[in-house]
Amino acid sequence: MTASQFRLRCVAEQEFVPWARMIADTYGMDRSEEELADQRAATDLARTLAVFDEGEPVAGASVYSRMLTVPGGVLPVAGVASVGVAPTHRRRGILTSMMRAQLTDLYEQRREPIAALRPSEAGIYGRYGYGPATVGNRMRCDRRAMRFRPDTDFGEGIVRLKHAVQARPLLERIYDRVRTASVGWPDRQMAHWAVRLADCPHRRGTATSFRFAVHQERDGRATGYAIYRHSSAPDGLGGGAGVVEVAELAACSRQAYAALWRFLAGIDLVTWIDYEGAVDESLPYLLVDPRAVQGAPVDRLWLRPVDVDKALAGRSYSLPLDLVLDVRDDFCPWNGGRHRLQAEAGSAICEPTTAPADIRLTAAELGAAFLGGTTLTALAAAGLIEELRRGALSLASTAFRGEREPWYPGGWAFPLY
Known part of the structure; x- marks a missing residue:
C-alpha cells in the first residue's frame, strides 16, 4: 500500500x-x-x-x-x-x-514563515528543503588541565546549588534574558520547561539526577546557571572515570560564564566534563592550555523557509543589500522564482520580481544560511549555489553573517526542550 x-x-x-x-x-x-x-x-x-x-x-x-x-x-x-x-x-x-x-x-x-527541526538522521530532510543552520560543538574537557588564565575576570558573584523547585524560576528568568540576544535560541513556555527539566530515572542510565548551579551577584540577582549530572566513563584500565555531563549553561555576563566554568572545573572526583556548546565557545580562551578542551562539530538545528519573502524580510543583515535571488523549491513550488531582497539600517524588504537574478540557489541553501552560520560562499564552493553577477555572492554571504555563530541550546527535540 x-x-x-x-x-x-x-x-x-x-x-x-x-x-x-x-x-x-x-x-x-x-x-x-x-x-x-x-x-x-x-x-x-x-x-x-x-x-x-x-x-x-x-x-x-x-x-x-x-x-x-x-x-x-x-x-x-x-x-x-x-x-x-x-x-x-x-x-x-x-x-x-x-x-x-x-x-x-x-x-x-x-x-x-520558517520551519525548524532537529533531525535524528541528517540525510532525510534535505529533500524537503531543510538546511543545516546551526552547528553544535561537542566538547570534552580534561578537568585536571583546566587552569584559568590569571587575568580571568570572575566577577564578585557566587555559585550556589539549588533544588529543582528553587532553581526553576531563576532558570526561566536567566534563559529569557540570554535567548533574546542569542541567535538560534527559541522561547520556552511552561510546558516546554517541564519537558526540558524532566528527570525520569529510566532515562538517566547510570547517571545521577540533575544538579542546578546558579550564579548570583552580590545583590542577589541570578545571572547564570548550569544544569548537570554526574556519571562515569570507562578509563581504559578496567575502571571508571568520573564525568560531569553539562546539559545546559546560560550566562548573562562574561563574569558569570567564567565563574560557572570555574565551579564546574572545581568539582572533585571528576576526570572529564562533557558539554555541547557553540562552535565559537569562549571557554578555551579562558584557559592557560586551550587544548584542555577538545571539540567535535555536529549539525543541530535545520531550517527551511516556508514563505521566502516573509522569512528574508524578517531578519536584519550586516551590510546594505539589493540583490535578486533565483530560488528553486520543488517541494514548496510557491517559493520558486526570483525574489528581490533589499536591506539597510536594520530593516529589509523581500518581494517577487522579474529583474535578472544575481544568485541562484534552492530553499535548502537559504535555510542553511538563514541564521548567519553556514556561509553562502561555502555552499557555493560545494557547487550548491551559482553566482550570476560578479561580486554578488561575496556581498550576500557577508551580509547574512552575524557577530557570533548561531547555535541551539536544546536537547533531543527542538520544540520541546
Whole structure:
C-alpha cells in the first residue's frame, strides 16, 4: 500500500497516548506516564498529524509554535518534532505526504514563515528543503588541565546549588534574558520547561539526577546557571572515570560564564566534563592550555523557509543589500522564482520580481544560511549555489553573517526542550 491509501489527519484527544507511544517506539524509546503527561501539555493536537492503518496510528508529526531569535530580532517558527513512521510502514511515501501536508498548511494559513527541526538522521530532510543552520560543538574537557588564565575576570558573584523547585524560576528568568540576544535560541513556555527539566530515572542510565548551579551577584540577582549530572566513563584500565555531563549553561555576563566554568572545573572526583556548546565557545580562551578542551562539530538545528519573502524580510543583515535571488523549491513550488531582497539600517524588504537574478540557489541553501552560520560562499564552493553577477555572492554571504555563530541550546527535540 502507498501513502495515498492511508488516512492522514489530526490526532484526537483519545488517540494521543497510542500516537505518542508509537512515535517513541520508532526511536527505540519508552515513555513513562509522567513523560506522556508533559508531552501532552506541550502538544497542540490541531497541529499534530497522524497516519492511520485500520484505526491504528503508524506515523506522525507535530508542529509547535515558537519564537526563534534570528539576526536582528525574533521570528515565529514552526518547530517540527515527533516525526516518525512505524518500521512496518516505511518506504511507502508516508513521510513525504506528512511533510507536504504540514508545509502546505503553514503556507496557506499564513502561519510561521520558517520551519525548524532537529533531525535524528541528517540525510532525510534535505529533500524537503531543510538546511543545516546551526552547528553544535561537542566538547570534552580534561578537568585536571583546566587552569584559568590569571587575568580571568570572575566577577564578585557566587555559585550556589539549588533544588529543582528553587532553581526553576531563576532558570526561566536567566534563559529569557540570554535567548533574546542569542541567535538560534527559541522561547520556552511552561510546558516546554517541564519537558526540558524532566528527570525520569529510566532515562538517566547510570547517571545521577540533575544538579542546578546558579550564579548570583552580590545583590542577589541570578545571572547564570548550569544544569548537570554526574556519571562515569570507562578509563581504559578496567575502571571508571568520573564525568560531569553539562546539559545546559546560560550566562548573562562574561563574569558569570567564567565563574560557572570555574565551579564546574572545581568539582572533585571528576576526570572529564562533557558539554555541547557553540562552535565559537569562549571557554578555551579562558584557559592557560586551550587544548584542555577538545571539540567535535555536529549539525543541530535545520531550517527551511516556508514563505521566502516573509522569512528574508524578517531578519536584519550586516551590510546594505539589493540583490535578486533565483530560488528553486520543488517541494514548496510557491517559493520558486526570483525574489528581490533589499536591506539597510536594520530593516529589509523581500518581494517577487522579474529583474535578472544575481544568485541562484534552492530553499535548502537559504535555510542553511538563514541564521548567519553556514556561509553562502561555502555552499557555493560545494557547487550548491551559482553566482550570476560578479561580486554578488561575496556581498550576500557577508551580509547574512552575524557577530557570533548561531547555535541551539536544546536537547533531543527542538520544540520541546
